[in-house]
Amino acid sequence: MDLSEKQGLNGVLTIELRDTNGALVEQRRVNNLITTAGKQFLAHLLMGKADALPRRWTIAVGTGLEPANIADAALKTFVDEAEDPAPKVEVVTNGDTSIVRATVTATLPLPKLSASDRPQALTEAGIQITQGNDKAKPILFNRVRFDQVNRGANMVMKLTWEISF
Template sequence: MDLSEKPGMNGVLTIELLDTSGALVEQRRVNNLITTAGKQLLANLLLGKVNALPTRWAIAVGTGVEAANIADTALKTRVDEAVDPSPKVEVITRDGASVVRATVSATLPVPALAANDKPQALSEAGIQITQGNGTAPILFNRVQFAQVNRGANMVMKMTWEITF
């Protein structure tokens, strides 16, 4: 009987650009990096060493082009965010093994751009977790990706799946 575990955690961000009628214009999937702050938050939650449980889950986006680094504590150039009011956790079976999957999903509405403004050239994203009122958000993970142009007629849906 094999009692060994294959520890690990990984995340994948799915980005969907939709036009205002809801039609899919572009879809991308990119792997991401769990930050040291994100791993520390999980360890502290596991051991009950937190002052407050997470109360707010948001996906932030920005225009930074620097590669993701485990030491990142914020996006390089944050421009917008959307909150997921009900992130979910589920146990799924994958390749005959049970896997826990946490999903954070948020939709950025059409940006407030003037008719002659250039689209937002987004190139980074991350999950920001807030624990209680008045606390700074923790950047759980971060990804830098090839530029996505979010125009005045585009809705951006992002779904982050983190599997354990």
């Protein structure tokens, strides 16, 4: 009987653009990179470091063009962010195996653009975790660089990040 188990940590971002009536305009799924800071954050939680408890989870978007790198500490060109006040954790069992999936979902409001402004050409996103007080610098848990998504003045952007262990 083989009792070994392969553990991994991976994430997938789902991007949905909807018009003001709620109709889906575009949807994409992209894999992401967990940063070194994100892995350190998880290790601190595992070891019971009280100061590691997250206070705020946000998904940030930007216009940076550089590929994701494990050393990334922030988005390359930050544009906007939205908070998930209640991230979720669930266990998914399939026969003798199971995964734990954490989900962070945030909906960016309509951008502050006029109808005549060019759309925001978004190309990157990441989960930011804030610990401690409001002055604490957020930890960039993960980052993804994706093909350009144009967020116009009448577009609501919903971002769902699934992190599986």
